[in-house]
Amino acid sequence: MDNITIAKTFSAMADMLEIVGENRFRVNAYRRAAETVEASTHDVCTRSKKQLMEIPGIGEDLSDKIIEMSKTGVCKECEQLKKKVPEGLLEVLRVESIGPKTARLLWKKFRVVSMMGLERLLSTGKLEGARGFGVKKVANFKRGLEIHERFRGRQPLGYVLPLAEKIIQALRTSKLCEEVEIAGSLRRGKETVGDIDILVTSREPQKAMDFFVVLPQIKMIEQKGETKARVILTSGIACDFRVVAPEAFGAALYYFTGSKEHNVQARTMAVKNGLTVNEYGVFKVQSRKSIKSKVKNVERVAGKTEEEVMRAIGLPWIPPELREDRGEIEAALVGKLPKLIEEKYIRGNLHMHSNWSDGEETMEAMVRASKRKGYEYVALTDHASSMGMVKGTKEHTVDRYIRMVRAVEKKVGGIHVLAGAEVDIEKDGSLYLSDKSLAKLDFVVASMHLYLKQDRATATKRLIRAMENPYVDCIGHCTSRSLGKREPMDLDMEAVMKAAKRTGTIMELNAHWVRLDLNDIHARLAKEYGVTLSISTDAHTVVESSMMRYGIVTARRAWIEKKNVINTLPWKEFQKMLY
Ligand code: DGT
Ligand code: CA
Ligand code: CA
Ligand code: ZN
Numbered sequence: 001m002d003n004i005t006i007a008k009t010f011s012a013m014a015d016m017l018e019i020v021g022e023n024r025f026r027v028n029a030y031r032r033a034a035e036t037v038e039a040s041t042h043d044v045c046t047r048s049k050k051q052l053m054e055i056p057g058i059g060e061d062l063s064d065k066i067i068e069m070s071k072t073g074v075c076k077e078c079e080q081l082k083k084k085v086p087e088g089l090l091e092v093l094r095v096e097s098i099g100p101k102t103a104r105l106l107w108k109k110f111r112v113v114s115m116m117g118l119e120r121l122l123s124t125g126k127l128e129g130a131r132g133f134g135v136k137k138v139a140n141f142k143r144g145l146e147i148h149e150r151f152r153g154r155q156p157l158g159y160v161l162p163l164a165e166k167i168i169q170a171l172r173t174s175k176l177c178e179e180v181e182i183a184g185s186l187r188r189g190k191e192t193v194g195d196i197d198i199l200v201t202s203r204e205p206q207k208a209m210d211f212f213v214v215l216p217q218i219k220m221i222e223q224k225g226e227t228k229a230r231v232i233l234t235s236g237i238a239c240d241f242r243v244v245a246p247e248a249f250g251a252a253l254y255y256f257t258g259s260k261e262h263n264v265q266a267r268t269m270a271v272k273n274g275l276t277v278n279e280y281g282v283f284k285v286q287s288r289k290s291i292k293s294k295v296k297n298v299e300r301v302a303g304k305t306e307e308e309v310m311r312a313i314g315l316p317w318i319p320p321e322l323r324e325d326r327g328e329i330e331a332a333l334v335g336k337l338p339k340l341i342e343e344k345y346i347r348g349n350l351h352m353h354s355n356w357s358d359g360e361e362t363m364e365a366m367v368r369a370s371k372r373k374g375y376e377y378v379a380l381t382d383h384a385s386s387m388g389m390v391k392g393t394k395e396h397t398v399d400r401y402i403r404m405v406r407a408v409e410k411k412v413g414g415i416h417v418l419a420g421a422e423v424d425i426e427k428d429g430s431l432y433l434s435d436k437s438l439a440k441l442d443f444v445v446a447s448m449h450l451y452l453k454q455d456r457a458t459a460t461k462r463l464i465r466a467m468e469n470p471y472v473d474c475i476g477h478c479t480s481r482s483l484g485k486r487e488p489m490d491l492d493m494e495a496v497m498k499a500a501k502r503t504g505t506i507m508e509l510n511a512h513w514v515r516l517d518l519n520d521i522h523a524r525l526a527k528e529y530g531v532t533l534s535i536s537t538d539a540h541t542v543v544e545s546s547m548m549r550y551g552i553v554t555a556r557r558a559w560i561e562k563k564n565v566i567n568t569l570p571w572k573e574f575q576k577m578l579y
Helices: 003-019 024-039 049-053 058-071 076-084 087-092 101-110 114-126 135-153 157-173 205-214 246-257 260-272 294-297 306-314 326-334 362-370 395-412 435-440 455-467 492-501 520-528 543-557 571-578
Strands: 180-183 195-200 218-224 228-233 239-242 277-278 281-286 298-302 377-380 416-424 445-449 506-510 531-534
Touching: 003 024, 003 058, 003 076, 003 087, 003 157, 024 058, 024 543, 049 058, 087 101, 087 114, 101 520, 114 135, 114 445, 157 180, 157 195, 157 205, 157 543, 195 246, 205 218, 205 228, 205 239, 228 277, 239 246, 239 281, 239 306, 246 277, 246 298, 260 326, 281 306, 298 306, 306 506, 362 377, 362 395, 362 543, 395 416, 455 492, 455 571, 492 506, 492 520, 506 520, 506 543, 520 531, 520 543, 531 543
Parallel strands: 195 239, 377 416, 416 445, 506 531
Antiparallel strands: 180 195, 218 228, 228 239, 277 281, 281 298
């Protein structure tokens, strides 16, 4: 049992409870618990009931359920619910704009119990005009279905990485392997991952293989050979496992890290230098006339480490995040690889929420979490929004918010706390708060949360107008996408970056793995236009402060360096930049 499986169970229970019409409080309790468990950096299964109940949002009932699952592997109530709700209906819920209420209606009225059923129903055209289903709503379903299809089979980085790290950890402590590394798109830090690739060396390959396939994270063995296995994890993603020879480990790691496109480029280069590269090593091919002597004249020149392999083909070591054939080989050849940003350079977090708006914890808890991370400064940026939110900062509560932040700063001590806001950019590019209020705040992040389907020209104009407001310091999650759920807004990103440069607006790389917005391509564009970035977590809970790593990895994929990121500055310099 692992956190992700428990979180998935809770989240499925929340959905099922809502579909069967259970009361909102229970539904929300499960939903919140799912988020908390998933983001937890500790293995909740190893915790006592008392420790579990200390976690915010986990009460008696939920603690018992966690303990039940870690003991028995199942949750009885969940199993009972599954008997009441068709399994396929839960997948239907993943389609954007289909919530549990709609799912219930589709099920009860139209007998939809699976994705296929939904597709079929949509193709008949029967739904349009049925009570509660307008043409627009149905069109949204169709769009949601399309997006869902595109993501099928791929899972987000933030979901997969913690799981893969647990497996790696188990392999490392097993004493059966010497080298253990993640390869593939996961090592390159891609925002979604098709499957996990793991490489090890072992003196006892058979034992290592046997150990791997029975790890608790593994649901099913698809294939198991002497040195290669392919399994399906409980979370549904596939994992390739390979045991390779020590002298070939570097070559295998280089090969299986990819990307395929990068490999092709590197191999072409090697061939020009009279070398062949494959997953076993780098080999010098002596061209002799006689075919017979050919075998003898293939000399292995590298293979043990990645550095050695890359050096042999004439390259310096290139960080995995850059290996996408986006100019990294050319840059490497002329010594122009960027000095990529690292998480240790981050000195502050400029986007987070407390329970003043939709965060789950107090300002104090959030600030303390940042202090524990060793940050010098932090901005509390609670929502100022009309987004159906009763809470949050209003015109008449700005002063109170600032006073509260000052009090927390004083109380916690040892960390500078900015009184900020994440203010909504309205439909026309104006802002939810007046200039007078914005002027009082230390750090203003402006974001779009509503009207996300505007056309390109309108949306671009809207965003640029917000940047032109002198009190806006930063644009939050620029395209407002949500991985696998909501498509990015259609924006003219070059125009956006030009405007950011002209107005001196910071562009946020939102580090939450659901967003990663700016994405790698957009962040690189920002760098090219000389725009300053902020890499910030948008944390709504203390545990979400750990999202920073995903932002860093995405920034690295975008060739971002320390100097491109404002929140790497020490407090004094940061302050100077801001005012
Ligand atoms: P994914 O799993 O779809 O997110 O992406 P990757 O990059 O992890 O792809 P995967 O798992 O199919 O293969 C891992 C690496 O192995 C890939 O990045 C490069 C290498 N590789 C796989 N197939 C080929 C191939 O046909 N040609 C070359 N040159 N490399 C390959
Ligand atoms: Ca892969
Ligand atoms: Ca693979
Ligand atoms: Zn936001």
